[in-house]
Amino acid sequence: MFKLSRRQMLAGVGAAAALPFAAPTVARAQTTEMRLGLITPVGHSWNDAALRLAELLKEKTDGRLNMTVFHSGQLGNESAMMQQLQSGAVDMGIIQAAELGSRVNHIAAINAPYLVRSTDAVAKFVRHPEVLKLFDVLPQETGTIGLGWAITGMRAVFSAKPIENLGGLNGMKLRINPTPVYRDFYQLLGAAPTPIPTPQVFDAMSNGQVDGLEADIEFSWNQRFDKVAKSILRMNALFMPAAAVASGRVWRAMPEADRALIAETVKTVLDEQIDSLAGEEPALIEKFRETGVPMHEIRQEDTTDLIAAFDKIWLPKAPVIARLREIGASL
Template sequence: MKQSLAILALALATALPAVAEEYRLGLITPPSHQWTKTAETIAEDVAAATDGRVELLVMPSGQLGNEARMLQQLQTGAIDFAMLTAAEFANRDPDFGIFYAPYIVEDIEGAGRLLSGDVAHTLLGRMSDFGLHGLAWGTAGMRQVVTRDEAETVEDLSGLRIRTVPLAPEMDFWREAGAVATPMPLPALYDAFANGQVDAMQIDHEGTWNSGYWRHASTILDSRHMMFPMAAVASGRKWQVLTEEDRATVAQIFDERIAEMVDLYAEIDETNLENLRDTGLPVLSVGRDWFGLAVDAWYEDWREKAPLLADLEAEAAR
């Protein structure tokens, strides 16, 4: 009798569908940003591919805290997935700052190649040092500069408070260029730029257009001086909760959708650049030489700080 009941219970358990598990995915970007849109697509794909066993709840706009806070929660397993800038990793390990090397690539296509290359793969594996599982590298648009006052030469940036993320390689670059690097949370940037708390910002054309920063600008520098890497990661603790089959499925979907997002940014950059030109604002195309000695000084400093930079430079040259 007991054996019959055990067999019946096992049969019923096998017949019942797996219980769906909800996992939170945090970002600092607003719903209109392509990172958030891609996260929503990933969530839809994961739910469909796992027959609803894995449901990702996308939480944009810093609902789960700033990136430092989200990293802490990922490490404890309090949240499950995130799409983060490389800032928090670079501030803990300089090798993660090498993707911010100025003019290491010319465009989004070059960024995509480096972010799927050997050095990127190495750094993704080293996410385990932070208690995370690395899923994919992505990027936003190429970095540009937006100023409240007119700026025609790098000397015009001297002493200006330029908003950055709290990221050592980025802040070092602007110090070399003579500006005052001013870290500030993204949600506070619009008001700070409008009322003059900051004089300029490093941003991309997507953010400049969608968030309306151009309304308070006098000059847009189409400099394309840096990529802006993003790491898609999972909590190491929560990753182990998934079955091996579901881990493979989730990893593949993140990899494919984020690669598509990187390719899309070439079009996003150009579309928003045309939108900005249509406003009548001065849009100046500038290159590496415009920044004078700042770029070379940055490389001299960071080759010592980050051993992997030399490998990334060699990969970019190839």
């Protein structure tokens, strides 16, 4: 039987170790599977942004970072997704400020009314460095890493009865997002916040279970709430951003180069989402006007006392609101 000498065996080992690019090729072939969850359906601009993120990460890494997007609450509601983010079972999420704000008053501040008064201003506001610094509390408070804001436009009230001003909201059974900020704001106006699951709102307005709905323009047009509304009140008060967040557990274990790549790519897709939504909203508003449903806007001078009453409740909980108002006024 032919045997190799010790010198020949060592030479063979050395030659194998010297093969060019052998180890890097193995490393590049390894695929990292990632999961991103959000509650919005196919066709919503947040979902489009998530799909674009997955596409770009796959493209930039030759398939090494492979992200699956779970839309429409396939991983559960936002509370359930936050638990999965904290445990590392989900890598990333697009989570509404309402959910984060229900846990952290400092984040709830971004939902305060009249920080800005137009969607164009929202687009500038969420990119301001100090508004992005709201995320600094997330790792300690929620176990997540904030990477940027996605937006909706300014929200409006779709009323099943004719109303023209803030006084018309008094006594109205109004379906709103149940975040504490929204609840306190509408209760100051005399409305009765009424929780109704989103898929049931259209029928609830039709049968009188609720008198109206408060929602953003994009969502309301997609759901055609104009068909059950007798007036639209553009509040120019509130908007609902969502945070692109990463699991803190996953983020800490990730190579620094991948963290930088993901952060950069998230910024790219969120910039696209913000610019697209702000650019398309005027056309949606015009579509609502063309339906013939009367549309009214709230005058700025009618909101001074309302802002003071709200701030009396919320400034002690979230002092940063005062600074956010200054930023909004400068835009």
